[in-house]
Amino acid sequence: MEYKVRFANPAKQYADHREEFIKAFDDTLSRGAIVNKEELWKFEEDFAKFVGVQYAIGVNSGTSALDVALQAAGVGQGDEVITVAHTFIASISSIYLAGATPVLVDVGEDFNMDVRLLEKAITPKTKAIMPVHLNGRLCDMEVIMDIAKRKGLMIIEDAAQSLGASMKMADGNAKSAGSFGVAGCFSLYWAKALGGFGGSGMITTNDPAIAEKAKLMRYNGENREDRHFYYHAHNFLMDNLQAALLQVKFRYFPQWLQRRKEIAELYHQGLEGMAQVQVPRFGDPRFSDIYTNYVIRAERRDELAKFLQEQGVETMISWGIPTYKEPVFQQGEIPRLVSAGGDARELPETEKICREVLSLPMYPELTGEQVQYAIEQVRGFYAQ
Ligand SMILES: Cc1ncc(COP(=O)(O)O)c(C=O)c1O
Known part of the structure; x- marks a missing residue:
C-alpha cells in the first residue's frame, strides 16, 4: 500500500x-x-x-x-x-x-x-x-x-x-x-x-x-x-x-534532535485535550526528552491503528503484550513481578499500557504537512 x-x-x-x-x-x-x-x-x-x-x-x-x-x-x-x-x-x-x-x-x-x-x-x-x-x-x-x-x-x-x-x-x-x-x-x-x-x-x-x-x-x-x-x-x-x-550522521544529530522536539510539539498541540488520547507530555521541567518514539495512549487503540492504516498513516505498537506473557516465559518460570500492590502475577500499568499504546511517525525528515495530516486522521477517527 x-x-x-x-x-x-x-x-x-x-x-x-x-x-x-x-x-x-x-x-x-x-x-x-x-x-x-x-x-x-x-x-x-x-x-x-x-x-x-x-x-x-x-x-x-x-x-x-x-x-x-x-x-x-x-x-x-x-x-x-x-x-x-x-x-x-x-x-x-x-x-x-x-x-x-x-x-x-x-x-x-x-x-x-x-x-x-x-x-x-x-x-x-x-x-x-x-x-x-x-x-x-x-x-x-x-x-x-x-x-x-x-x-x-x-x-x-x-x-x-x-x-x-x-x-x-x-x-x-x-x-x-x-x-x-x-x-x-x-x-x-x-x-x-x-x-x-x-x-x-x-x-x-x-x-x-x-x-x-x-x-x-x-x-x-x-x-x-x-x-x-x-x-x-x-x-x-x-x-x-x-x-x-x-x-x-552524528554531525547532524543535534539539529535532528531539535527537529524531533518541534514535531513532538506539533503533535502535542494537535492532540492534547482530546478525551480519547493521552499525549506524552508529562509536565516535569527537569526532563529534556528526545522523542525517539512519539507514543500516545489511545481509546480503542486497535481500531484507531486500523483506521490510520486505511488513511495511509503507518503506525506501530510497542508492545502489544507484556514481556512476561511472551512464549519464552511459558516454558519456565515467570520472573518476580513487583506492582504497587506488592508481588503480583500481572503488572497493572504494564498491562494497561500494552492495550493503549500507539507510536505515531516520528523522524526529522517528516514535513509539517505530514504531521498535520496524521493529527487530522487521529481526530477524524474519534469524530466519526
Ligand atoms: C529498550 C531497548 N533495549 C535494548 C534494545 C536492543 O537494541 P538492538 O536492537 O540494537 O540490539 C532496544 C532496541 O530496540 C531497545 O529498544
Missing part, C-alpha cells in the same frame, strides 16, 4: 546526505581501514564527549552492549537485577544471559520504571538496577541514584532509546542518558534517533576497568597487543565502516 506518512523513511535521510555517505565509504575503504581503525576510535571519542563520559566502546548492537556491559560490570550467577517488564526483550534477556535473575517492576504514566516500587523489589541478592529510558525520556535518575547509593547497588542503564535525553539534577546540572551508572548501553539500530545502516551499539562508562574489560569482551576476549585471550567472549565489535557512516 502507498503510505502518505510512513512510519520511518531511511531512504530520505540517505538521499539528503548521499554525497557525504559515499565520501565516507570511499575514504574508509580506499585506505583499507576495515576493522578496529581510526574511524571507530574517533566515533567512540566523539560519542563519549557527547554523553559526558570518559569512555565509549563500539559494539554491533544495543543487545550486545547490554550483554557485554552486564558481564564486564561483574553481574553473574546468583545476582538479581531490577528492571521493568515494559521494555524490549533484550533488556531482560541480557540479565539471563549474564547468568543472573531479573526482577521486573511496574512502570508509571511516563512509561518508565515506577521508582516508588524500587525498594520493594530489593532483596539481599540484588546486585544492580537497570533503568530503561524508554522512548527518549530518562527515568527519574535522582531517585534511582539515591536508592542505589543507599543500598550499595550498581546502575547499568539501558539507554538504547535515549541518546541525548537529559535531566536537570538537584545540583542544577543537566546529566545525559548513559552517564549515570557504571555503564550505559545504547542501540544505534537503523530506526533509532541515531541509527547506522543495520545494527550497531555503544557502551559508555567512566570506569577504566569496565572500559578495558568491555573492550576485550566485545572482541573474543583478546588483547590485540599481547595477543592473549582473557575471557570467553563473543565477537561484537562495531564495524569500522559503520562507525565512519555513523559519524556522518
Whole structure:
C-alpha cells in the first residue's frame, strides 16, 4: 500500500546526505581501514564527549552492549537485577544471559520504571538496577541514584532509546542518558534517533576497568597487543565502516534532535485535550526528552491503528503484550513481578499500557504537512 506518512523513511535521510555517505565509504575503504581503525576510535571519542563520559566502546548492537556491559560490570550467577517488564526483550534477556535473575517492576504514566516500587523489589541478592529510558525520556535518575547509593547497588542503564535525553539534577546540572551508572548501553539500530545502516551499539562508562574489560569482551576476549585471550567472549565489535557512516550522521544529530522536539510539539498541540488520547507530555521541567518514539495512549487503540492504516498513516505498537506473557516465559518460570500492590502475577500499568499504546511517525525528515495530516486522521477517527 502507498503510505502518505510512513512510519520511518531511511531512504530520505540517505538521499539528503548521499554525497557525504559515499565520501565516507570511499575514504574508509580506499585506505583499507576495515576493522578496529581510526574511524571507530574517533566515533567512540566523539560519542563519549557527547554523553559526558570518559569512555565509549563500539559494539554491533544495543543487545550486545547490554550483554557485554552486564558481564564486564561483574553481574553473574546468583545476582538479581531490577528492571521493568515494559521494555524490549533484550533488556531482560541480557540479565539471563549474564547468568543472573531479573526482577521486573511496574512502570508509571511516563512509561518508565515506577521508582516508588524500587525498594520493594530489593532483596539481599540484588546486585544492580537497570533503568530503561524508554522512548527518549530518562527515568527519574535522582531517585534511582539515591536508592542505589543507599543500598550499595550498581546502575547499568539501558539507554538504547535515549541518546541525548537529559535531566536537570538537584545540583542544577543537566546529566545525559548513559552517564549515570557504571555503564550505559545504547542501540544505534537503523530506526533509532541515531541509527547506522543495520545494527550497531555503544557502551559508555567512566570506569577504566569496565572500559578495558568491555573492550576485550566485545572482541573474543583478546588483547590485540599481547595477543592473549582473557575471557570467553563473543565477537561484537562495531564495524569500522559503520562507525565512519555513523559519524556522518552524528554531525547532524543535534539539529535532528531539535527537529524531533518541534514535531513532538506539533503533535502535542494537535492532540492534547482530546478525551480519547493521552499525549506524552508529562509536565516535569527537569526532563529534556528526545522523542525517539512519539507514543500516545489511545481509546480503542486497535481500531484507531486500523483506521490510520486505511488513511495511509503507518503506525506501530510497542508492545502489544507484556514481556512476561511472551512464549519464552511459558516454558519456565515467570520472573518476580513487583506492582504497587506488592508481588503480583500481572503488572497493572504494564498491562494497561500494552492495550493503549500507539507510536505515531516520528523522524526529522517528516514535513509539517505530514504531521498535520496524521493529527487530522487521529481526530477524524474519534469524530466519526
Ligand atoms: C529498550 C531497548 N533495549 C535494548 C534494545 C536492543 O537494541 P538492538 O536492537 O540494537 O540490539 C532496544 C532496541 O530496540 C531497545 O529498544
